[in-house]
Amino acid sequence: MSHSTNESEDELLSKDQSDSQSIDEGSCGGSFGGGGAVLKKGPWTSAEDAILVDYVKKHGEGNWNAVQKHSGLYRCGKSCRLRWANHLRPNLKKGAFTTDEERLIVELHSKMGNKWARMAAHLPGRTDNEIKNYWNTRIKRRQRAGLPLYPPEVCMQALTGSHQTQKTDEFNNVDTQQHGLLQANNYEIPDVTFDSLKANQGVLSFEPTLSDIAVSSMLSQGLGSSLNYSFIPPTMHRPKRLREPEHLFPGFNSSFTSGVSPFDQFQSDNCDKIHRPFGLSFPYDPNRKIKKSSPFGARSGSHAFLNGNISTSKPISGPVKMELPSFQYSDIDLGSMGTSPMLPSLESVDTFTQSPLSSGQVQSDCLSPRNSGLLDALLHESQTLNSAKNQSSEKSSSSSFVTPSDIMDGSTPNLCETEWEDYGDPISPLGRSAASVFGACTPISGSSLDDPPLSEALPAGSNVKQEPIEQISVLDGGEKEISAQFDFSRPDALLGAGWLDRSSGCAKAHSIKTGDTLETLLGEDLCNDYKYMTGTSTINQGWGIGSIPWSNMPDACHMSKLP
């Protein structure tokens, strides 16, 4: 689909340069010829290509802003660089990605996240833009379809090999060489990581219900329009054609069509917005360097040390948007993080996939496991989740006052996760990776379009079960406790309670337990819709465990790590 290399365009060059349909005032910031000349935008012509190639032959790559000066090309340097890098560079491979390349991309992405350029470095002849497009379309299509983002083999590979490769693989070498530090790539577990996970879990074991809609509606409609998080109930606006099993992700239409998972939007993008509708005022801390200076994300007011019995009642003053800085830790740093050198354990994954909140022991979650990338992230998350369930079951909800903002920004319920987010990049290396790995190991209840169910794909013995989320531990007595701890003087307390509870992995809105209450929050129409959709006469079921898919839970709601 080349816009630019038609032979007929050659003769248009001069015309293009003087009469382009898309001449602009040099949005790239450059001027031309010192006279403030306009710069052409839009598709490149073959003549322009020729000029650029000729220029590069003579002067070499780089100093792109000089191209317009020396070659007479009415293009900004940025555009020249892009054109060269993506189309004119020698040895560029054109055409569809081969199977090997696709696999490599998935593999690289599992380690690097959205580091397209660095991924491209491992794919000779491929460009970062190409890879990005590929990922955003084909790969994410899998996600939309409810397929695991990472195929089982990648998941397994991560499980079996990430530890060894972590310190020796070429990626780290590249990182070291290019940046001197081990950058995030192998260590970051951004919020989006769990987006994918939740998305997959959302289809794991139960049918989404209107509660999904309700919650989101509450957020997007009732709590602020800035969210732009439109929910389309499965039975309301169905696409004219359903090429993908979108029903697996009801209400995610808008998100998915944009190529962004709902939680990407919800968390990565909206976490810094959501608090406003909530009337929360925890400032977004733009100073990421502060975070960088704090190896473990022990921000004041954060919950990074929650495991160390630091109360979560303190409002976070840190960033609401959990944009993690690169995990630029040296190996030593990483080694000192106390990450358990757990060997890859299928059980861990299985445990997780079987029950996101299975029992386990709380570890030093603050010590991020990202030092081994996908695998540790996986294991860590699994253990974290186990711990959460354990804690939840023990109803040791206790001491923490959790504000909705905490939940929304992911800081409170899951200390570890918060921390990860804090140090992750929203674009997350391993970001989507870990999540994806989880997803890859997560059996999909829906039918796969082109892949067998993961449970089949996984090696025998993986013992992945499709366990209804309803089986997750349920807080009964604890909910009263939690509710009691809420500060209902806060306008957001009620809603927060709901979030809080779901955040604990027990999708129960403690404070929102009756249809009346829900109606109050959602409005009668929505509530009725909900009842209709769920076929329940009461709202309790809808808000109970299993009604709120993980995929619809805010990242922060992943679990509650209550001391």
Place this chain on the structure above:
DNA sequence: AAGTCTGTCAACCGCTCTGGC
């Protein structure tokens, strides 16, 4: 057959980071 919708791709934009001066 025509219209509509969706996926793909190239390109752009704005932002951030890095390194050189």
Place this chain on the structure above:
DNA sequence: CGCCAGAGCGGTTGACAGACT
């Protein structure tokens, strides 16, 4: 330390092609 250029990235847009109604 500040400025600037280059580079990288996420997000987005628009054109186009193909599938679908």
